[in-house]
Amino acid sequence: MSHQAEADRVLRSLGRACLEHDPDVLRSVLDRVGDKWSLILIGLLDKGPMRFTELLRTAPGISRRMLTLTLRSLERDGLVKRVIYPEIPPRVEYEVTPFGRTLSEPVLALTRWAADNQDTIRANRHAFDKAAGFDTDDLD
Template structure:
């Protein structure tokens, strides 16, 4: 049975909050942008900060911490001087990539229509 607009939520959405819990964590302003930035490979903190335009150092710190806690990215600290830390997608995080790409493509495809509706 598929989703019908105006109808009830499809069965996976009525799961006692599990979907909401995950969506709350990854649908904040920055998480998917950080995941998207890591698609091409590991990045250092400063590289992530430059890639994810507009994110503050504090917010990037919190975002990578939460993504690491959830097992979506890994943090590797190297015993070097100066210290070097890299972040990269885990196998679990890589399963999110097709969804991030699909959402980005959808956003680009519908951006003009959404903006036109906002101006009404």
């Protein structure tokens, strides 16, 4: 067990040393999914395929234009697949590709972090703002 644990630690530190938050790589992923809607849509579609209008109703506040644009760029990157059913009225479903699903994991990690820590952040902000607003306690 200590063998396993140590090997794990070594591997982890190796990975860390090799990759180390490269700003340029980070920039590239942010350019891809750092916009207002990409990750939201990936998240929604992760639960199962959805129709255009369904996404429009489900994603809080997205416009038709941005939905189209974002879906196109996701499709272009191979993260989402567009399936057309030639019916009348037309039906189009979007689904996450297996490739897209690999992105879903780190995103979920981030969401989890946010869920776990939003209270802490709120408290920190409150404290910071109070301290900046008036430092009555360190004046006499």
